[in-house]
Amino acid sequence: MKIIGLLLLAILAAVSADEAAFIGVNIGTSLSDMPSPTQVVSLLKSQQIRHVRLYDSDRAMLLALANTGIRVTVSVPNDQLLAIGQSNLTAANWVSRNILSHYPATNITSISVGTEVLSTLPNAAPVLLPAMKFLHSALVAANLQSQIKLSTPHSSSIILDSFPPSQAFFNRTWDPLMVPLLQFLQSTNSFLMLNVYPYYDYMQSNGVIPLDYALFRPLPPNKEAVDPNTLLHYTNVFDAIVDAAYFAMSYLNFTNIPIQVTESGWPSKGDSSEPDATSDNANTYNSNLIRHVLNNTGTPKHPGIAVSTYIYELYNEDLRPGPVSEKNWGLFDSNGVPVYTLHLTGSGTVLANDTTNQTYCVAREGADRKMLQAALDWACGPGKVDCSSLLQGQACYEPDTVVSHASYAFDAYYRRMGMADGTCDFNGVATITTTDQSHGSCIFPGSGGRNGTFTNSTSLAPSTNSTVSGCGSEFSRLEDLRYVLFGLLLWSGVFL
Ligand SMILES: *[C@@H]1O[C@H](CO)[C@@H](O)[C@H](O)[C@H]1NC(C)=O
Ligand SMILES: *[C@@H]1O[C@H](CO)[C@@H](O)[C@H](O)[C@H]1NC(C)=O
Ligand SMILES: *[C@@H]1O[C@H](CO)[C@@H](O)[C@H](O)[C@H]1NC(C)=O
Ligand SMILES: *[C@@H]1O[C@H](CO)[C@@H](O)[C@H](O)[C@H]1NC(C)=O
Numbered sequence: 237m238k239i240i241g242l243l244l245l246a247i248l249a250a251v252s253a254d255e256a257a258f259i260g261v262n263i264g265t266s267l268s269d270m271p272s273p274t275q276v277v278s279l280l281k282s283q284q285i286r287h288v289r290l291y292d293s294d295r296a297m298l299l300a301l302a303n304t305g306i307r308v309t310v311s312v313p314n315d316q317l318l319a320i321g322q323s324n325l326t327a328a329n330w331v332s333r334n335i336l337s338h339y340p341a342t343n344i345t346s347i348s349v350g351t352e353v354l355s356t357l358p359n360a361a362p363v364l365l366p367a368m369k370f371l372h373s374a375l376v377a378a379n380l381q382s383q384i385k386l387s388t389p390h391s392s393s394i395i396l397d398s399f400p401p402s403q404a405f406f407n408r409t410w411d412p413l414m415v416p417l418l419q420f421l422q423s424t425n426s427f428l429m430l431n432v433y434p435y436y437d438y439m440q441s442n443g444v445i446p447l448d449y450a451l452f453r454p455l456p457p458n459k460e461a462v463d464p465n466t467l468l469h470y471t472n473v474f475d476a477i478v479d480a481a482y483f484a485m486s487y488l489n490f491t492n493i494p495i496q497v498t499e500s501g502w503p504s505k506g507d508s509s510e511p512d513a514t515s516d517n518a519n520t521y522n523s524n525l526i527r528h529v530l531n532n533t534g535t536p537k538h539p540g541i542a543v544s545t546y547i548y549e550l551y552n553e554d555l556r557p558g559p560v561s562e563k564n565w566g567l568f569d570s571n572g573v574p575v576y577t578l579h580l581t582g583s584g585t586v587l588a589n590d591t592t593n594q595t596y597c598v599a600r601e602g603a604d605r606k607m608l609q610a611a612l613d614w615a616c617g618p619g620k621v622d623c624s625s626l627l628q629g630q631a632c633y634e635p636d637t638v639v640s641h642a643s644y645a646f647d648a649y650y651r652r653m654g655m656a657d658g659t660c661d662f663n664g665v666a667t668i669t670t671t672d673q674s675h676g677s678c679i680f681p682g683s684g685g686r687n688g689t690f691t692n693s694t695s696l697a698p699s700t701n702s703t704v705s706g707c708g709s710e711f712s713r714l715e716d717l718r719y720v721l722f723g724l725l726l727w728s729g730v731f732l
């Protein structure tokens with residue numbers, strides 16, 4: 237029996253890989269001018285965001301999300317845990333009011349019960365699992381337990397000695413709770429929810445963790461972190477934290493529970509003590525994170541296993557207390573204007589599908605007017621471009637300049653030629669750009685057709701700029717000794 241059991245365990249040990257990873261976005265609402273639910277949903281749609289996590293179960297928001305195809309994780313806020321964890325009836329009522337009355341029109345796919353309870357509200361820990369069990373039995377009663385998963389997000393700070401990942405374990409204080417919790421997640425086919433913030437690990441490491449390692453930038457092979465026990469190579473902090481969680485679970489003999497990252501991100505602005513909270517770093521982190529997740533890269537311990545991730549967060553939350561960075565984790569401001577433009581080339585078709593790899597062919601700045609006119613004439617003639625919208629009274633007539641008309645015609649030609657190499661030249665007066673030149677009602681060929689609200693730079697739309705710099709030049713300038721030490725220091729756990 238024992239041997240069969242172990243074999244079974246070994247077979248199950250492969251965390252299942254039947255689903256592709258997705259990227260979702262958290263929607264915090266501490267904004268002085270919080271957009272209406274309808275506005276939020278239109279932003280989500282225009283950005284092709286198909287998975288969101290709410291921090292509550294706001295009725296208006298759930299109604300606005302109905303029939304949109306967007307998958308929703310709702311949350312039980314910590315302040316409701318006590319009531320739910322103490323009463324099966326309260327839990328059943330909660331499910332009835334917040335889930336059953338919206339599902340399936342609103343595609344609620346999971347419930348995150350409390351948030352970081354063990355690390356931030358340890359007094360509520362005893363009611364956490366009862367709350368989850370009561371909520372689950374209400375889902376079972378409605379026969380929704382396979383459509384809607386239940387879990388609880390943990391701070392990665394409950395994982396101790398996370399470097400090297402193979403030595404990680406959950407803070408033993410919580411073993412009496414973690415063991416039955418993991419049993420519950422396992423028996424309900426759920427997943428471990430984990431908040432992963434390489435930004436904080438980097439900040440707290442006092443320089444031991446290189447910025448490039450936190451930002452998923454390539455490290456020289458000899459500088460990569462190698463787990464001495466498993467010989468697995470780690471190229472970024474995110475993977476190391478996720479693997480630490482896998483190892484911490486397997487230390488408690490749970491080897492088949494997948495991980496979902498409920499929060500990860502990087503702030504775009506900080507105060508003087510937060511010099512790495514910059515727009516560039518936030519852009520690099522989130523762009524690389526999205527590509528990493530959507531590529532189904534998995535982690536060194538479980539290559540190819542989906543680690544779906546919700547980015548923290550949709551909006552900058554100006555009302556959040558604390559340092560400047562606290563208010564600047566968002567991808568958008570409250571008007572839906574992107575804080576920065578993500579670099580998503582090559583991330584596949586899930587996000588901003590309509591603009592993936594979008595490039596436009598336009599008149600080169602400073603090009604000779606006569607040559608431009610000649611190229612324009614050629615495009616609308618022998619080039620067979622439909623230039624009817626450039627006629628007076630038509631959508632792209634204004635502004636009536638050679639540059640503007642040529643740009644439209646060049647782009648149409650480039651598009652018609654399948655954007656093939658060499659089709660955006662026009663004797664050197666044309667050039668490729670990632671900026672959508674559409675204006676007013678003049679929609680450029682290949683544009684997603686967006687106008688107005690989100691025109692000037694769709695944050696989740698790709699640009700062709702690569703963020704993956706070569707082996708960071710900062711690196712080569714630093715003393716080598718530091719990096720000989722790096723391997724040792726990194727794994728000695730001195731900074732966590
Ligand atoms: C809801 O989401 C799940 C998970 O992605 C999907 O399988 C299901 O088809 C969706 N349901 C509807 C009604 O869209
Ligand atoms: C809790 O309520 C559900 C119905 O919502 C019921 O099926 C279940 O047995 C109850 N559990 C307990 C522990 O009372
Ligand atoms: C483990 O958790 C307990 C309870 O929250 C806490 O007091 C203790 O500091 C934690 N240990 C470490 C090493 O973080
Ligand atoms: C894990 O399983 C091993 C082998 O069966 C056993 O010796 C060990 O006590 C188990 N650990 C826990 C925490 O249950």
Ligand SMILES: *[C@@H]1O[C@H](CO)[C@@H](O)[C@H](O)[C@H]1NC(C)=O
Pocket residue numbers: 527528531532533
């Ligand atoms: C994507 O995955 C492949 C293997 O599946 C890997 O070789 C490649 O490095 C990954 N790319 C990124 C950007 O993570």
Ligand SMILES: *[C@@H]1O[C@H](CO)[C@@H](O)[C@H](O)[C@H]1NC(C)=O
Pocket residue numbers: 581582584585592593
């Ligand atoms: C986007 O560009 C990358 C490389 O530039 C390419 O591998 C990928 O296939 C392109 N995707 C689409 C949808 O064209």
Ligand SMILES: *[C@@H]1O[C@H](CO)[C@@H](O)[C@H](O)[C@H]1NC(C)=O
Pocket residue numbers: 585586589590
């Ligand atoms: C991408 O867009 C095309 C055309 O707009 C659509 O047919 C396709 O289903 C979309 N794919 C995804 C993954 O959204």
Ligand SMILES: *[C@@H]1O[C@H](CO)[C@@H](O)[C@H](O)[C@H]1NC(C)=O
Pocket residue numbers: 679685686687688
């Ligand atoms: C552009 O905006 C106008 C007015 O806001 C709207 O009527 C039109 O449908 C929009 N066009 C597209 C392609 O979204």
Ligand SMILES: *[C@@H]1O[C@H](CO)[C@@H](O)[C@H](O)[C@H]1NC(C)=O
Pocket residue numbers: 573692693
């Ligand atoms: C985007 O458009 C808004 C309003 O049209 C404008 O205020 C803002 O400066 C623009 N941003 C960029 C980066 O062009």
Ligand SMILES: *[C@@H]1O[C@H](CO)[C@@H](O)[C@H](O)[C@H]1NC(C)=O
Pocket residue numbers: 577670699701
């Ligand atoms: C792309 O890179 C060029 C030069 O490297 C830079 O001037 C430009 O601002 C970048 N564009 C975006 C959208 O980041």
